[in-house]
Amino acid sequence: MSIKVILFANYREIVGSKEVEINSPLSTVQEVVNELTGKFPALIPFLYHEGELKRYVNILVNGVTIKDTGGLITPVSDGNEIKVFPPVSGG
Amino acid sequence: MTLTDYDLKRYHRQILIRGFDETGQLRLKQATVFIAGAGGLGTPVATYLAVAGIGHLVIADMDVVDLSNLNRQILHWDENVDQYKVKSAECKLSAMNPSIRITPLQVKIDEHNVYALTKGADLIIDAMDNYPTRYLLNKAAIAHNIPFIHASVWGLEGRITTIIPGKTPCLECIVPEAPPREVFPVLGATPGVIGTLQVTEAIKILTGIGRPLINRMLIYDGEYMEFHEIAIEPDPKCPTCSQKALN
Numbered sequence: 001m002s003i004k005v006i007l008f009a010n011y012r013e014i015v016g017s018k019e020v021e022i023n024s025p026l027s028t029v030q031e032v033v034n035e036l037t038g039k040f041p042a043l044i045p046f047l048y049h050e051g052e053l054k055r056y057v058n059i060l061v062n063g064v065t066i067k068d069t070g071g072l073i074t075p076v077s078d079g080n081e082i083k084v085f086p087p088v089s090g091g
Numbered sequence: 092m093t094l095t096d097y098d099l100k101r102y103h104r105q106i107l108i109r110g111f112d113e114t115g116q117l118r119l120k121q122a123t124v125f126i127a128g129a130g131g132l133g134t135p136v137a138t139y140l141a142v143a144g145i146g147h148l149v150i151a152d153m154d155v156v157d158l159s160n161l162n163r164q165i166l167h168w169d170e171n172v173d174q175y176k177v178k179s180a181e182c183k184l185s186a187m188n189p190s191i192r193i194t195p196l197q198v199k200i201d202e203h204n205v206y207a208l209t210k211g212a213d214l215i216i217d218a219m220d221n222y223p224t225r226y227l228l229n230k231a232a233i234a235h236n237i238p239f240i241h242a243s244v245w246g247l248e249g250r251i252t253t254i255i256p257g258k259t260p261c262l263e264c265i266v267p268e269a270p271p272r273e274v275f276p277v278l279g280a281t282p283g284v285i286g287t288l289q290v291t292e293a294i295k296i297l298t299g300i301g302r303p304l305i306n307r308m309l310i311y312d313g314e315y316m317e318f319h320e321i322a323i324e325p326d327p328k329c330p331t332c333s334q335k336a337l338n
């Protein structure tokens with residue numbers, strides 16, 4: 001099983017690259033995010049607030065926002081591409 | 092108001108654009124655009140709106156020019172360090188296009204003045220560097236029913252979407268809480284890219300040509316030179332734009 005996670009802005013800075021390939025058998029977006037924060041614990045304060053995913057974090061599975069598909073319990077499968085966008089504030 | 096011979100010659104090349112015509116140019120001449128911020132986004136935005144012949148540009152910014160602004164804020168030069176940004180911008184813009192009206196406002200946009208400042212504008216351009224002020228502009232755009240072109244930048248990345256009250260999600264639907272304030276990294280060309288996209292949207296909205304960037308957010312990733320899109324939807328529980336909030 002292989003899932004590609006693509007990160008933007010300061011998430012990319014923390015991880016040090018645009019893409020992270022995850023090869024564990026995972027079934028939901030939550031498990032993918034757990035795998036990611038397990039590898040890169042510095043991401044946690046940028047993704048979560050008091051244990052909840054920050055409301056401004058946008059996660060897309062194959063281009064579809066998880067807001068439309070049940071949030072973190074959205075299922076994932078082999079070959080999925082997950083994009084994680086924070087808002088950015090500069091102007 | 093009519094187009095003069097000067098206008099017809101000055102704007103000839105854009106009047107040639109399909110659907111634009113002299114009517115489109117007249118609409119630009121009759122328009123008032125409120126630009127919130129005269130920084131990284133605000134300076135390319137003001138530049139391209141000025142040369143396109145927008146009749147009246149209102150530019151609001153409270154700050155003075157700092158040397159560290161000059162990598163991106165293209166209307167401000169070394170000689171302008173410590174001057175008010177709106178003054179520095181007005182000086183260059185009026186030299187660039189003496190036929191338009193420019194109103195520089197050295198003011199901090201707050202919850203008391205935002206409605207009066209934006210009243211009468213045909214369009215609000217978000218060229219701010221923080222969400223608290225963006226949320227105020229968003230509220231004013233909804234209250235006055237004015238299109239609001241939101242953008243933000245970070246490093247080699249940018250985001251842009253066109254918000255039309257009643258027709259698209261508002262800024263609070265999209266970003267329900269502000270990310271923390273920071274001194275953000277930024278390449279000057281990034282707000283150049285995003286600011287010129289904002290102007291493209293502004294001119295489309297004012298003239299009615301093309302299809303605006305509504306109900307989707309465009310993400311520019313300059314590091315890998317990719318564009319992505321996120322579909323965005325109104326939040327039925329939005330504290331600012333939902334029916335409940337408006338009633």
Ligand SMILES: [Zn+2]
Binds near residue numbers: 260261265325332333
């Ligand atoms: Zn809203």
